[in-house]
Amino acid sequence: MLQCATDPAAQLGKKVAVVDYVEPSPRGTRWGLGGTCVNVGCIPKKLMHQAALLGDRIRDAPHYGWEVPQQVPHDWRKMAEAVQNHVKSLNWGHRVQLQDRKVKYFNIKASFVNEHVVCGVTKGGKETLLSAEHIVIATGGRPRYPTNIEGALEHGITSDDIFWLKESPGKTLVVGASYVALECAGFLTGLSLDTTVMMRSIPLRGFDQQMSSLVTEHMASHGTQFLRGCTPSRVKKLPDGQLQVTWKDLASGREDMGTFDTVLWAIGRVPETRSLNLEKAGVNTNPNTHKILVDAQEATSVPHIYAIGDAAEGRPELTPTATMAGRLLAQRLCGQSSDLMDYDNVPTTVFTPLEYGCVGLSEEEAVARHGEEHVEVYHAFYKPLEFTVAERDSSQCYIKMVCLREPPQLVLGLHFLGPNAGEVTQGFALGIKCGASYTQVMRTVGIHPTCAEEVAKLRITKRSGLEPTVTGC
Amino acid sequence: AKCLCCIGNLSAHQSGLLQKLLQKESAYDYDLIVIGGGSGGLACAQEAAILGKKVMVLDFVVPSPQGTSWGLGGTCVNVGCVPKKLMHQAALLGQALSDSRKFGWEYNQQAKHNWETMTEAIQNHIGSLNWSYRVSLREKAVAYVNSYGEFVEHHKIKATNRKGQETCYTAAKFVIATGERPRYLGIQGDKEYCITSDDLFSLPYCPGKTLVVGASYVALECAGFLAGIGLDVTVMVRSVLLRGFDQEMAEKVGSYMEQHGIKFLRKFIPVMVQQLEKGLPGKLKVVAKSTEGPETMEGVYNTVLLAIGRDSCTRKIGLEKIGVKINEKTGKIPVNDVEQTNVPYVYAVGDVLEGKLELTPVAIQAGKLLARRLFGDHLEKCDYINVPTTVFTPLEYGCCGLSEEKAIEVYKKENLEVYHTFFWPLEWTVAGRDNNTCYAKIICNKFNNNRVIGFHILGPNAGEVTQGFAVAMKCGLTKQLLDDTIGIHPTCGEVQKREVF
Numbered sequence: 022m023l024q025c026a027t028d029p030a031a032q033l034g035k036k037v038a039v040v041d042y043v044e045p046s047p048r049g050t051r052w053g054l055g056g057t058c059v060n061v062g063c064i065p066k067k068l069m070h071q072a073a074l075l076g077d078r079i080r081d082a083p084h085y086g087w088e089v090p091q092q093v094p095h096d097w098r099k100m101a102e103a104v105q106n107h108v109k110s111l112n113w114g115h116r117v118q119l120q121d122r123k124v125k126y127f128n129i130k131a132s133f134v135n136e137h138v139v140c141g142v143t144k145g146g147k148e149t150l151l152s153a154e155h156i157v158i159a160t161g162g163r164p165r166y167p168t169n170i171e172g173a174l175e176h177g178i179t180s181d182d183i184f185w186l187k188e189s190p191g192k193t194l195v196v197g198a199s200y201v202a203l204e205c206a207g208f209l210t211g212l213s214l215d216t217t218v219m220m221r222s223i224p225l226r227g228f229d230q231q232m233s234s235l236v237t238e239h240m241a242s243h244g245t246q247f248l249r250g251c252t253p254s255r256v257k258k259l260p261d262g263q264l265q266v267t268w269k270d271l272a273s274g275r276e277d278m279g280t281f282d283t284v285l286w287a288i289g290r291v292p293e294t295r296s297l298n299l300e301k302a303g304v305n306t307n308p309n310t311h312k313i314l315v316d317a318q319e320a321t322s323v324p325h326i327y328a329i330g331d332a333a334e335g336r337p338e339l340t341p342t343a344t345m346a347g348r349l350l351a352q353r354l355c356g357q358s359s360d361l362m363d364y365d366n367v368p369t370t371v372f373t374p375l376e377y378g379c380v381g382l383s384e385e386e387a388v389a390r391h392g393e394e395h396v397e398v399y400h401a402f403y404k405p406l407e408f409t410v411a412e413r414d415s416s417q418c419y420i421k422m423v424c425l426r427e428p429p430q431l432v433l434g435l436h437f438l439g440p441n442a443g444e445v446t447q448g449f450a451l452g453i454k455c456g457a458s459y460t461q462v463m464r465t466v467g468i469h470p471t472c473a474e475e476v477a478k479l480r481i482t483k484r485s486g487l488e489p490t491v492t493g494c
Numbered sequence: 495a496k497c498l499c500c501i502g503n504l505s506a507h508q509s510g511l512l513q514k515l516l517q518k519e520s521a522y523d524y525d526l527i528v529i530g531g532g533s534g535g536l537a538c539a540q541e542a543a544i545l546g547k548k549v550m551v552l553d554f555v556v557p558s559p560q561g562t563s564w565g566l567g568g569t570c571v572n573v574g575c576v577p578k579k580l581m582h583q584a585a586l587l588g589q590a591l592s593d594s595r596k597f598g599w600e601y602n603q604q605a606k607h608n609w610e611t612m613t614e615a616i617q618n619h620i621g622s623l624n625w626s627y628r629v630s631l632r633e634k635a636v637a638y639v640n641s642y643g644e645f646v647e648h649h650k651i652k653a654t655n656r657k658g659q660e661t662c663y664t665a666a667k668f669v670i671a672t673g674e675r676p677r678y679l680g681i682q683g684d685k686e687y688c689i690t691s692d693d694l695f696s697l698p699y700c701p702g703k704t705l706v707v708g709a710s711y712v713a714l715e716c717a718g719f720l721a722g723i724g725l726d727v728t729v730m731v732r733s734v735l736l737r738g739f740d741q742e743m744a745e746k747v748g749s750y751m752e753q754h755g756i757k758f759l760r761k762f763i764p765v766m767v768q769q770l771e772k773g774l775p776g777k778l779k780v781v782a783k784s785t786e787g788p789e790t791m792e793g794v795y796n797t798v799l800l801a802i803g804r805d806s807c808t809r810k811i812g813l814e815k816i817g818v819k820i821n822e823k824t825g826k827i828p829v830n831d832v833e834q835t836n837v838p839y840v841y842a843v844g845d846v847l848e849g850k851l852e853l854t855p856v857a858i859q860a861g862k863l864l865a866r867r868l869f870g871d872h873l874e875k876c877d878y879i880n881v882p883t884t885v886f887t888p889l890e891y892g893c894c895g896l897s898e899e900k901a902i903e904v905y906k907k908e909n910l911e912v913y914h915t916f917f918w919p920l921e922w923t924v925a926g927r928d929n930n931t932c933y934a935k936i937i938c939n940k941f942n943n944n945r946v947i948g949f950h951i952l953g954p955n956a957g958e959v960t961q962g963f964a965v966a967m968k969c970g971l972t973k974q975l976l977d978d979t980i981g982i983h984p985t986c987g988e989v990q991k992r993e994v995f
Contacts, residue, residue, distance in 0.1 A: 058983070064920065067984050071921045072597035078590040079599060085584035086612030086723070087591060093601045100598030103924045212598075341981040341988065367980045378982065406576065407583045410615045444955045447987030448962015454979045455969035465965045466881045467855040468892070469570070470579045473961030474855065 035355060038151060039119060040141055042130040046181040047166070047174055053112030054119075054126070057161050057331070058340040060108055065184035066204055068104045070372045073211025077374075081411035095212045097189035105185065127151070133302040136323050155354055158304070158313060158321070158328040159347065160297065162290035162338070167196075172256035176264050177284040180205065190214065191282030194266055196253055198224040200371045202287035203236065207374040210245045217246040217279070219253060219268060225371065229383030231421075232436045239375040239417040239438075251277075256284055292332045302326060307334050317361050319350050337367050368450035370443035375417055378446030381434030381453055387423045396433070397426040399459065399479035403491040405440055406470045418472075422459065422479050430459035437476065445473040522649060524550045525869070527665035529643040529651070529811065532568020534844030534857030535671030536627060541865035543634040550663060551636055552643035552653055558692040559678075559685040565624030566631075566638070569673050569845070570854040572620055577695035578715055580616045582886045585722020589888075593925035607723040609700035617696055645812030649839065652812075667868060670818075670827065670835075670842040671861065672811060674804035674852070679707070683767030687778050688798040691716065699774040701725065702796030707764055709735045711885045713801035714747065718888040721756045728757040728793065730764065732785060736885065740897030743950050746933060750889040750952075753928075761785045767798055806846045816840065821848055831875055833864050841868075851881050882949075882964035884957035889931065892960030894967055895948040901937045905947070911938045913973070917989040919954055934989050936976070944973035951989075959987045 043060075045051040052060035072095075082089045119126045129141030129149060139156070141149045164179035180201050183190065191214065195206040198220040209216040218240075225233035241247055248268070254276070255267040263280050270277065292312045299306060305314045305322040312334035319327045327350055330336070330343035345362060352358045368380035387396045400421035408415045423434040435449050452462070467474030481489040528539045531553025539551045555572075557563040564572035584607070591605045631638045641653035641661070650664045676690035689697065691712055702725065706717040709731040721727040729751075736744035752758055762782040771777035775796035783790050806825035813820060813827075819836045820827050826848035833841045841864055844857035859876050866872035882894035901910055914935035922928070937948035949963045966975075981988025 063984050067920055068597075068924055071924075072594075072599075075590055075594040075597050075599060078587055079594055079601065082587045082591055082605075083611075084615055085580075085587050086608045086610075086615075087584070087587060088606045088608060089591065089601065093594075093599050096598045096600055098598075103596055103598070107923050339980070340983045345980060363978055368982050370982050370985070406579055409619045410580055410583070441955045441958045443982045443985035444958040444987045445962065447982050447985055448959060449965060450962070450982070451966035451971060451976060451979050452962055452969055454975050455966050455971050457965055457969045461968050462965050464877050465961075465968045466853070466859055466877070468882050468884050468957045468961050468964070469854045470575050471884070471957035471961060473958045477961065477965070 037123075038125040038127060038153070040127045040129055040131045040139065040151070042128060042141075044130065044163075046163075046179065048178055048182045050182045050185045052185070053109065054115045054128075055108075055112050056159075059111050059115070061181050061184055063340055064111065065104050065108055066180075066208075067372055068107065069100065069184070069208045069212075070204065072100050073208040073374065076211050076213070077413075081407075081413070084411045097212065098187060100212075101185075101187060108184075130296075132296060132298040133304075134298075136302040136326065154325060156302075156326045157347070157350065158294075158297070158326065158332055159330045159343070160293040161331045162292045164201075164286060165289045165291050166286055167253070167288060170253055170255060172258070172264075173253075173284075173286065176256045176258050177286045179286050183285060190285070192280075193217070193283040193285055194219060194264075194279065194281040195285045195287055197287035197289070198222070198226065199287055199289060200225060200228075200373075202285075203240065203373050204371065205285060205287060206245050207240060207372075210240070210243065211374055215246075216244075217248060217281075219248040219251050221252050221271070222250065228371070228377075229379065229385065229434075229436050231384060232377055232379065232419075232438055235417040235419055235438055236371065236373050236375065236377050240373060242414065242416070243374055253284075290331070290338070294332055304328075310334060318353065319346060319362070337364065337369070339367065339369055342367055366450065366453050368446050370446060372443070375438055376440065376442035378437045378442030379435065380446055380450040381432065382423055383434060383436070384421070384423050387433045391425065391433075395426050397424045397430060397459070398422070398483040399424065399481065400483060401475060401479055401481060401489045401491050403439070403472065403475040405472050407440070420476055420479060421483075422462070422476065424459045428460070432457050432459060432462065435476065437472075439472050441472065445476070448473075449476060522664040522666045524548050524637070524663065524665040526550070526667050526669065526865075527552065527643070527651060527663060528669045528671055530568065530669075530671035530673055530807075530844070531566045531627070531638070532671060532673050532844060532857070533570045533854040534673075534861040535568065535669065536566075536631070536861075537858040538669050538671065538843055538861030538865045539636050540630065540634050541862045542869050543636045545865065545869040547869050549636045550639065550665070551631060552639050552641055552651070554640060554642040554654075556642070556675075558675075558690065560689055560693045562693045562696060564696070565621070566627045566640075567620075567624055568671075571623050571627075573692050573695055575854055576620060576623065577616050578691075578719075579886060580619070581612070581695070581719040582715065582722075584612050585719040585888065588722050588724070593921075593927070596925050605724075609723070610698070612723070613696060613698070620695075643811065645816045645818075648816050666839065668840045669861070669864065670808070670811070670813075670840065670846060671844045671857070672807040672846055674806050674845045676712075676800060677803045677805050678800060679764060679802065681765055681767065683769070683778075684800065687767050687769050687776075688800045690800050694799060701799070702775045703794075704728070704797045704799055705730060705778075705780055705793060705795040706799045706801055708801035708803070709733070709737070710801055710803060711736060711739075711887075713799075714751065714887050715885065716799060716801060717756055718751060718886075721751070721754065722888060727755075728759060728795070730759045730762050730782060732763050733761065738897075739885070739891075740893065740948070740950055741899060742935075743891055743893065743897075743933075743952060746931075746952050747885065747887050747889060747891050750928075750931060751887060754888060759791070762791065764798075765790075770794065804845070804852070808846055824848065832867060833860055833876070850878060851883070853881065853883055856881055877968075880964060880967045882960050884960055886957070889952055890954065890956035891950070891952050892956030893948070893950045894960055894964040895946070896937060897948060897950075898935070898937055901939075901948050905939055909940050911940050911944060911973070912936070913938070915989060917953065917986065919986050920984045921954070932986065932989075936973075938973050946971040946973065946976065951986075953986045953989075955986065962987075 043051045131139040131141040134140045138152045167173045196219045206218045224237045250271045251268045253268045257265045313328040315333045329346045331338045370378040404415040418439045424430040467477045525547035526542045527550045528535045531551045543549045555563045641655040643651045646652045678684045706729045717729045735748045764782045766781040768779045808825045827842045828848045843860045845852045884892040917932045918929040932953035934951040938944040
């Protein structure tokens, strides 16, 4: 957790060490300093998403007068090399930053010896012992492999591998319904690859379900195939190298088969805590999730041992929350402040082909918490101006704002589905942090022409039953 | 509708008529007549109709000196925001085409752009908007007349259509929403040979090598997209860029444009435009004079686009007949905080207003709220504080609140804290684009809890980023709240998390 180490702690004269090690994936993929986000998460994901979006723009361009060939092929290798080079530059940047801040960096696999000592093993097998007054566990998580599917481990890959593939994954089956599954399936489709998503039940569990349906609806109408209510039972490698997948339709019980070049498991992540020897330090974990139990100060069951990021129980698995938690923790440890992390109203964005940005409560959560009579939902279908000339389908471009019904109608949650959803949502997240009400949002003048202004123009409630489609300028 | 003037001898009916006049609304043809069918006018008219009032909208476009005209909807829809953003998008797509190669798309030729294809598509979209406005007015039973409206006496206007036929209408209340039109230089050859934004978006031929005169956002946005589609563009600037905007940001906007091939001629003004060759486009010679000395220069261009400002359409609508005061110098109409002119039954919204921002959403908001106050017993006034806006130049500039200069003027430098940062959008990394260009700054008032009083961002999708910040500022955003809010990663919007003094 570099923020924790570099920002305040080392700058405040503390002697700090960072221990980072990447156990190669079953396929053998490994990477440098920086963690999931930089190497096998947010960064390469957004870059490949951008590559896919550029494919859309190439299709839009002729409508706007550009003379472009009908079919433009995509070269995976060229993209992968560019993305991987950028990630490597970030690895390098992190190493330089640690050096500049005089933080010692050990590329070793560490585990606890006792509550103040860790033992690290290098790639070559050499052992080092490190002792510290405070220890922060920020080991994150790794993709889960299915345990009861024959051939899953040998023949499937995960997000740990996809961003580092030198060759195109070809015809791909993505198993899972997480944002990882949908984002990957989304950009693979956008790069002209034949892509299928296999889901056991609902997409984006935990997210607003109406929005999640619109996300998958958009993907389905833009070339991604979906196999809903199915689970794989076997993966077999064929003589020509392709993979034969057998699956079961849960409703009918029927078995089916298909052939793919790649099978990508995106069925969740497991925290990297089992090889830490936590019991030697007395650090408790949740027996079901294996995540480390922490309090509001990020302290574990052992007062001087802390945990932040994806390995900690009950925290959003997001880079910016981990970053901020790390920074605040360091400041507290150095006596600089007593500010605690606020995990409420954390905004996020799912970078599917049509992006979904959200902050606050889903409609279901709001209704569960406050009761339907006390919740007002304002919503609208809108058409981004840029889609008009491009003749793009905007059927799923949709916004809803979930508010308390009582005046001034405090905003409980905002959900935006459309282009640049992350950019749109960020500012509104600030507004919600400031306690924005529907009245205040409505009093804010829009910026024209943008998609974001449609949020400030929401008028139709779900309760009214009126048609929520925005027309005209 | 019968004019009072058409009823023979008045005196015999005087007492009866006075009775009717005293009954207020029922004596008039309409509850409300709106002069001008643009953003503000239509919003006001439709809202009044929704509240059950009898409403008329008059809209008429006097053709530009080049002969350009357009349909219902006003500046924004026809010759402003909408076509501007679409042409800006065309330019951005050109950039995307060249980025796409770095992301693996195998597209090796130098992209060529066809002006006619683009303008046809854009004009078709505008046509659909004109149509949808007409349908919308019909659905709400708002009477729409495509005629030029002017006051002839109190509560009465004369409407002249394209054929010159005159009809009179009366109303209890009026809203002036006649907007503005581009200003000309007043030099030899300007009206004959130069075009303006009124003409550009429907120009039936590619403008070619273009000289843009002016430094307004209109000038810079047009210069930006013309260069973006591959044209040779020069901008002639008399003094500063984007007057009224934060000057540090304005210079960065200009600097980016310059780095990307747009030529700037600073501190020059044209004195003569001469036609060298006829054609579509032809060839024009421009002679310009320095504002600092005797130096002159000459240039040859296919097109000269004047973007030096806009003048209110208030001087020829009979306002003097009913005593509505206008600012004689600027033509703008001063109003109070309920958009009322000095004549109680006459109101105004939109670009004609003195001291208000010339923006579509402001006009719409003002128009709607005005209608609700007049006819719906609402009290809410239009909130003109912290109105966000975005300049859609090649590198977009979004802002809300005060410029740094204005903040210093109002609050004094020692009471301010300015946090700023350069940033490199993730999408620009692989594309190999500039890494020290995108920039954001926030200006805080130290003595009011470090309240954010100015927000400025220069980068892609600046409008999308800025909108939510405007909401936060409306809710009293402070630096602390900004710091406490988690960023969405990876985006440009999260850059506010990295701002350092």
